[in-house]
Amino acid sequence: MAENMEQIRKSACFFCHQNCGMLVHVKEGEVIANQGDPDHPLSRGGMCARGQIALKHHKHPARVNYPLKRAGQRGEGRWEQITWEQAFDEIACKLAKFREESGAETVCSAGGTHRTDDWARRRFMNLFGSPNVFHTSHVCWIPTFMIETAIYGWCAFDLDLPQSKCVVLWGHNPGSSYLPEMRSLFDMRDLNGTKIIVIDPRLTESAAKADLWLPLRPGTDAALALAWLNVIIYEGLYNQTFVENCCFGWDKLVQHMRPYTPEWAAPITWIDAKKIRAGAHMYATNRPGNIQWGVAVDQIGKGASAAIHARALLRAVTGNLDAPGSDLLCGPNQRMITDEEMECNEQIPEEKRAKQLGSNRYKLVAWPGYNKIAELTKRVWGKAPPAEWMCEAHGPSVFEALLTGQPYKPRALLVLANNPLLAYPDAKKVYRALQEVELLTVMDYWLTPTAMLADYVLPAADWLERPTITSTYGCSDFVIASQRAVQPLYERRTDFEFWKGLAERLNQKEFWPWITLEEAYFDRLRPLGYPANNYDEFVEKIRYDFPPREYYKYGRIGFATPSGLVELYSQTLEELGYDPMPTYVGLIDNREEDSELAKQFPLTLIAGSGFMPYYHSEHRQIKQLRFMRHQPRVQMNPEIAHELGINDGDWVWIETQRGRIKHVAELTQGVHPRTVCTERGWWFPERKGEEPDLYGVWQCNSNVLTSGAPEFCDPMSGSWANRGLLCRVYKVEKENLP
Amino acid sequence: MTRWAMVNDLRRCVGCQSCTIACQVGNNLPLGMFWNLVTTVGPIGKYPTLGYYHIPRPCFHCANPPCVSCCPTGASYQREDGIVLVDQDKCIGCKACVMSCPYGARTPNRELGVVQKCTFCADIIGQGKEPYCVSTCHQRARIFGDLNDSKGEVFRLVYEVNATQLMPELGTDPHVYYLFPHGGR
Numbered sequence: 001m002a003e004n005m006e007q008i009r010k011s012a013c014f015f016c017h018q019n020c021g022m023l024v025h026v027k028e029g030e031v032i033a034n035q036g037d038p039d040h041p042l043s044r045g046g047m048c049a050r051g052q053i054a055l056k057h058h059k060h061p062a063r064v065n066y067p068l069k070r071a072g073q074r075g076e077g078r079w080e081q082i083t084w085e086q087a088f089d090e091i092a093c094k095l096a097k098f099r100e101e102s103g104a105e106t107v108c109s110a111g112g113t114h115r116t117d118d119w120a121r122r123r124f125m126n127l128f129g130s131p132n133v134f135h136t137s138h139v140c141w142i143p144t145f146m147i148e149t150a151i152y153g154w155c156a157f158d159l160d161l162p163q164s165k166c167v168v169l170w171g172h173n174p175g176s177s178y179l180p181e182m183r184s185l186f187d188m189r190d191l192n193g194t195k196i197i198v199i200d201p202r203l204t205e206s207a208a209k210a211d212l213w214l215p216l217r218p219g220t221d222a223a224l225a226l227a228w229l230n231v232i233i234y235e236g237l238y239n240q241t242f243v244e245n246c247c248f249g250w251d252k253l254v255q256h257m258r259p260y261t262p263e264w265a266a267p268i269t270w271i272d273a274k275k276i277r278a279g280a281h282m283y284a285t286n287r288p289g290n291i292q293w294g295v296a297v298d299q300i301g302k303g304a305s306a307a308i309h310a311r312a313l314l315r316a317v318t319g320n321l322d323a324p325g326s327d328l329l330c331g332p333n334q335r336m337i338t339d340e341e342m343e344c345n346e347q348i349p350e351e352k353r354a355k356q357l358g359s360n361r362y363k364l365v366a367w368p369g370y371n372k373i374a375e376l377t378k379r380v381w382g383k384a385p386p387a388e389w390m391c392e393a394h395g396p397s398v399f400e401a402l403l404t405g406q407p408y409k410p411r412a413l414l415v416l417a418n419n420p421l422l423a424y425p426d427a428k429k430v431y432r433a434l435q436e437v438e439l440l441t442v443m444d445y446w447l448t449p450t451a452m453l454a455d456y457v458l459p460a461a462d463w464l465e466r467p468t469i470t471s472t473y474g475c476s477d478f479v480i481a482s483q484r485a486v487q488p489l490y491e492r493r494t495d496f497e498f499w500k501g502l503a504e505r506l507n508q509k510e511f512w513p514w515i516t517l518e519e520a521y522f523d524r525l526r527p528l529g530y531p532a533n534n535y536d537e538f539v540e541k542i543r544y545d546f547p548p549r550e551y552y553k554y555g556r557i558g559f560a561t562p563s564g565l566v567e568l569y570s571q572t573l574e575e576l577g578y579d580p581m582p583t584y585v586g587l588i589d590n591r592e593e594d595s596e597l598a599k600q601f602p603l604t605l606i607a608g609s610g611f612m613p614y615y616h617s618e619h620r621q622i623k624q625l626r627f628m629r630h631q632p633r634v635q636m637n638p639e640i641a642h643e644l645g646i647n648d649g650d651w652v653w654i655e656t657q658r659g660r661i662k663h664v665a666e667l668t669q670g671v672h673p674r675t676v677c678t679e680r681g682w683w684f685p686e687r688k689g690e691e692p693d694l695y696g697v698w699q700c701n702s703n704v705l706t707s708g709a710p711e712f713c714d715p716m717s718g719s720w721a722n723r724g725l726l727c728r729v730y731k732v733e734k735e736n737l738p
Numbered sequence: 739m740t741r742w743a744m745v746n747d748l749r750r751c752v753g754c755q756s757c758t759i760a761c762q763v764g765n766n767l768p769l770g771m772f773w774n775l776v777t778t779v780g781p782i783g784k785y786p787t788l789g790y791y792h793i794p795r796p797c798f799h800c801a802n803p804p805c806v807s808c809c810p811t812g813a814s815y816q817r818e819d820g821i822v823l824v825d826q827d828k829c830i831g832c833k834a835c836v837m838s839c840p841y842g843a844r845t846p847n848r849e850l851g852v853v854q855k856c857t858f859c860a861d862i863i864g865q866g867k868e869p870y871c872v873s874t875c876h877q878r879a880r881i882f883g884d885l886n887d888s889k890g891e892v893f894r895l896v897y898e899v900n901a902t903q904l905m906p907e908l909g910t911d912p913h914v915y916y917l918f919p920h921g922g923r
Contacts, residue, residue, distance in 0.1 A: 046876030049759035175752035179876035
């Protein structure tokens, strides 16, 4: 095709991990328009506000376009533009020095919510010899994935909606965050009368459309799930055939669940017992049914694993597992090369695995638990989930190590697609920890608050400039391949190129045979056996691969657990030293146990909820979006606001025992009078970036209110709490108004 | 004869404002100008017995558009296919139409000294495309088409499912219809 003709490229939006299909119009190597791809199997032509502004993002004047090296003091905002060659040489040289002097484990890397090829990072780090790789996995899906895999051999995240009669959205708001999924729910409701239950403290976009809304007190999900189990077991609503034939530990579970009646749960959850029963009945009697994963349950902190565990058991006792219309155990992709198979996990020695920060404390999502899980899944599925996400250092523990030097002091932190000052709990502690890092590199689209503290800032390619493989990190059985629309502008690069550039300077050359990311991707897809000669051709002709559905796979291969059954009594968790059955654990700020604290901080807080049109801490510099939501809002009920003398639109302080931030009060009946909800990820790109302002990162950052201290984290999964903290709210004094 | 019309399915609209931004970006509107705001109604009721929904508000392309009859220069006009437009060369920015539109669908463009509004994306729909707000919608909550096409979805929703107009008592006969949520949804 002639260069000057308009071409349409099949890309994938990467502004969230739905990866909606995009048709990008390109002329003379420049993007001129993008539209939703109507033939995309998941997004079916839809495009949200973020997709709409892709070109504005692509050409935004504030983008980082060249490698930058710090010229002044840290945070002074003085940069020298350098070449990639220089950046690679200098960074690699320092990494080699750190490894030589204090061990490879002193080099750490923090990643964001995808946007990156995590297998490339792990490949580099494994070969380099450091186990200290982390995301925010401990509060996002990974606790769920690993606990469910411990119980029934894979995570049941593949919802078979077309045949479902009831869908539970648990701490999940697809009406704002997963728009294509919301459409499927509407379609199924219209077509089959599928019932929708929403469990959420807020009247969310999804809750407003639900058949039943259960507005629970933030963070008490475990109590609700346990009460549902109690109802289903003691009212005989369980699936007898399934528990008899496919489950291990039924009798123990029946005994264990006895105390958890709806009457017990009512005062904890703030939902009356009748309504708790109604929910349990609706889910258990409208079979087959689904429980969709929601991030909120992973963000409870100390009690997260009990909630996740109990929720998982609901599927088991109702037999809503791998049956038509239920939650399917898809297993890893059997035909392509998965992320895990690209990671070179065998290359990192046992002695280095043991140095993974936080792994002695939070065992399940680190090497001790991952080893067990990987062994079991390999036995049954032939493959393991990726170590990226499922086997990581614990972010807050890394920052702790930086501050205390215990058990050793990290020296380098390589950050990609992540903004740790907003992403991790106790943001001010993270800030202090970052001051201790000898080498901080940040690869990003923007000069973020964290990037302002960096020694090197590296320009990242956006989704128009990079190919994308959608396969849930190799954990789903399908794959969708998308191509880059254009080559990166300026000197932006993909993270693959970042790792490859370092790898080539650190004796890993033989492990990085690919010149382009497309070559690596095509190697991964080749085993699918489609007639394509290269990656772009695969995208243009084939695009995706969905294997035929196979239900009841456990009949053929069993469950990937020690007993080969669904373990209602989990031997894997027991072997790791954890509770084999879920036991209720109270919130980290516990009003029941600490009445003094409850008096000082009488309200219950959701510290940072996601909302349209932003994604985490992104997009505040895109004016079209900012016009829709220009400042952070805290939702609170008019009843309590009236008591506190707060009017709609007032700036208020939200304060926990850990710190305080400002938001604008939004009075709404959509939350309980004692619940307040702040927003996630606020910083202000229009403000001053230099120290001490850092784009106003301390003003409205919900993570000023949270804590990652061990006593507040979940011992099994490492989850820290953004839900159910105690707080107080009061008007901002005149002199402190922004 | 074609008669363009739109149905908004409020049972499906989640108020994500994708259409608002799609309209802004597609029509290259100045920052802060919206031809298609989505208004949230509610929450209605008292915690925890509540409901709320969202109303997208484009121009209604009425059959009896008061904005056309009040225009002193003839800049506001209606095409045969029902689309109401403003001839930017004739408009003097007097805002009489802004005052007369009962739905608040018209916006002055201060920079250009004219009044602008939703055009049903008249410049692209002839080419077999849907308006930006329609094609972008993940929920398929907006349905656009020819009201005179008895086999079309818009015809079915208006005449068989009884999609309703906003404030029909005004006699403007708007050609943007709504399917309201019912039963608390």
